[in-house]
Amino acid sequence: MNVNLLCEQEMREAAAAYAGTIMGWRFTPAEILGHRVSSRIHIEFEIGSPESQGFTATPVPLQAPPRQ
Numbered sequence: 285m286n287v288n289l290l291c292e293q294e295m296r297e298a299a300a301a302y303a304g305t306i307m308g309w310r311f312t313p314a315e316i317l318g319h320r321v322s323s324r325i326h327i328e329f330e331i332g333s334p335e336s337q338g339f340t341a342t343p344v345p346l347q348a349p350p351r352q
Contacts, residue, residue: 291331298331 287306289299306327313320334341 295331299329302329302331
């Protein structure tokens with residue numbers, strides 16, 4: 285697996301966190317007639333500040349799941 289971080293220096297820490305998440309994913313190769321075939325996946329994340337895009341939001345506090 286190969287992960288390339290393509291971002292500005294100030295976003296490297298966030299990009300590394302995303303890369304760490306991806307490294308934990310399991311990938312099952314495609315098969316044709318029972319034989320594994322080479323595969324390539326391109327995953328792109330856009331990392332940025334919502335405020336810089338004009339969005340404003342108040343975080344919602346975590347709540348315990350309802351009891352049954």
